[in-house]
Amino acid sequence: MSIEEYKDVWVFIEQREGEIFDVGLELLGAGRELADKLEVNLCGVLLGNNVKNSAEGLYAYGADIVYVIDDPVLENYRTETYMKAVGDLVRKYKPEIFIYGATSNGKDLASAVATEVMTGLTADTTMLDINLEKRLFEASRPAFGGNIMATILCKKHRPQMATVRPKVMKKPEADFSRTGKIIEEDLGLKEEDLQTKIIDIVKSAKKSVNLEESDIIVTAGKGIKDEKGMAMVKELADTLNADLGASRDVVEAGLIGHAHQVGQTGVTVTPKLYIVIGVSGAVQHTVGMQNSDVIIAINNDPEAAIFNVAHYGIVADAFEIVPKLTAELKKALDKEGVTTNG
Amino acid sequence: MNILVSIKQVPDTKVIKVNPKTNTLDRSSAPAILNPYDAHAVQEAVRLKQKHGGKVIVLSMGPPQAANAIRKCVEIGADEGYLISDKKFAGADTLATSYALYKAIEKLEKEQGIDLVLCGKHAIDGDTGQVGPGIARRMGMPPLTNVINVESVDTDNKLIRVHRKIEEGHEVIESPLPCLLTVEKTINEVDYAPLPNMLRAARYEPYVWSVDDLEDVDIKQLGLKGSPTIVGTMWPPEKSSGAEMIEGSTDEQVSRLLEVMSDTQELLAVKGGDGA
Ligand SMILES: Cc1cc2nc3c(=O)[nH]c(=O)nc-3n(C[C@H](O)[C@H](O)[C@H](O)COP(=O)(O)OP(=O)(O)OC[C@H]3O[C@@H](n4cnc5c(N)ncnc54)[C@H](O)[C@@H]3O)c2cc1C
Ligand SMILES: Cc1cc2nc3c(=O)[nH]c(=O)nc-3n(C[C@H](O)[C@H](O)[C@H](O)COP(=O)(O)OP(=O)(O)OC[C@H]3O[C@@H](n4cnc5c(N)ncnc54)[C@H](O)[C@@H]3O)c2cc1C
Incomplete structure (x- = not known):
């Protein structure tokens, strides 16, 4: 295998029922930067049933080419069909770099494809770059429970592949003047030949809170101590029309549900404003919030690690400053009289 | 129904420390434990065995000390343990890991027949979740990842029905056996080990295989040599700007x-x- 034959940056575009997952668009943004550095095309890979119409929409997010396989057998994700489809495309068109969203299905697919085409795959990356001198893809990821970051290289095999965590890369602004082209391929599999059958898809009731979509999050840490502290933080959140976040310790203390947990074993969030109160700043927490636009930390310990990731820090007793802040905000936002304890 | 569970010994990442001078992990700072997800995989295998008969075989690749993780599985109820251990396996990335494990499973399959392979969703150290799907691809088995429930096993028609967690809920999927599942922690609660299991585990010595005990192995696909990825620089994750x-x-x-x-x-x- 000659690795020079491999060019272009590919992004797997995950969809369900024709609706494209945001992570695919985020990766087009990240992929555009990689492709520009390498001076190659950025290509999307879109598989599904009746998805062809969605392909053109990807140009606006940076794609130059979209590879499409439209086939009823691809209606829902299954490893055996998607692995075949992607494997065939890779062998035929030879991408240099191929990135996938680190969703359940994205990880499943990427792992199977890596084995299928015998190449390296870096898992759950949060930073992507190119070493131009060596023309190498540098994919970095947290490992050992977030205790360390590592850059993983794949020197002698192509494509260089990685899965990328959702919400880590920014979704680019759409530019509807961009154009591109579609390349369609056939799958060549029939339903009768397949081993696995999807019997049903059960959607869980919509989560009470979806922090991944929030613009403002106010997060409570163990420093808020108990229900009273929680109520105090909630009042601030309500005043700002913000959603409530929490550290794991607060969730484990039973003060709020797990859907609110931010961090490695909770959700990864990127709000415009993240106010974090009484959180020490353990790496398992900060991996989930460090890409927020503005981070304000309140903690009574000047040495707290949270100040390393915050943009603004306040050393203060939360029980003193938070009620004052809430009161002043109410005045500023002219929201006095609005019930906030709902 | 013979069930093979692939298990890994890992450092307990809750207590592991980073050496600030070298930016490497001080592995001696953390006790080695059975990967928590794998404990759930073994528990599920034991549960299925109780219902459908057969035995639970665990397999691990690692240094000789990994025998302790296998003993832990015997406590949970595994019948037999195999450890593949050889310098030639060292430095493996997920592609080389899945190759070595596949070669061992192939041999066990030939010797005693395997109807189902279970893995954890991921290991808490390397944390890639790539080994399970890799083994499945090599065995030509359908991989069913992120399984939260085994709904039913039809041993007559060799079919299994499971629930796979996806972003919006879960899907119910049916597959012929043999197949491979990777399990989430929510699939079950790991029971307290009954005393006889504990006694048996304490004395248990797993079978240990070197590369030479496996058949038709392509040495070039093992260990560091067989690994397309390499770990470059490592650093502690912090933003220093303040x-x-x-x-x-x-x-x-x-x-x-x-x-x-x-x-x-x-x-x-x-x-x-x-x-x-
Ligand atoms: C595998 C693994 C996964 C994990 N996943 C997550 C995760 O997803 N999310 C997560 O958050 N954690 C996670 N953790 C836990 C994490 O390591 C920390 O233990 C946790 O984040 C600490 O929560 P905390 O900051 O609220 O509590 P603490 O560490 O107890 O910090 C409390 C802080 O409040 C401050 N404080 C006390 N009183 C006041 C006051 N009156 N006013 C102001 N400040 C005050 C203290 O100075 C201190 O800094 C994980 C751990 C492991 C091992
Ligand atoms: C910092 C760091 C980063 C790394 N990043 C990558 C990377 O991005 N890509 C890559 O290919 N490799 C990577 N590796 C190498 C990888 O950790 C090893 O290949 C490891 O042997 C298997 O990967 P895992 O821990 O991620 O297992 P996972 O794939 O997360 O494990 C899933 C399941 O597979 C089974 N399993 C895994 N290992 C074994 C074993 N030894 N014996 C028996 N069963 C097992 C278990 O059932 C386990 O629950 C990295 C290593 C380090 C130190």
């Missing part, structure tokens, strides 16, 4: 905070508007 500290009395701090937040005024106004 915060701009807002000093002064509480009142001063609050008013400066309001200023800072007024940079996001537009946002506050919009949110406040539609929320009120």
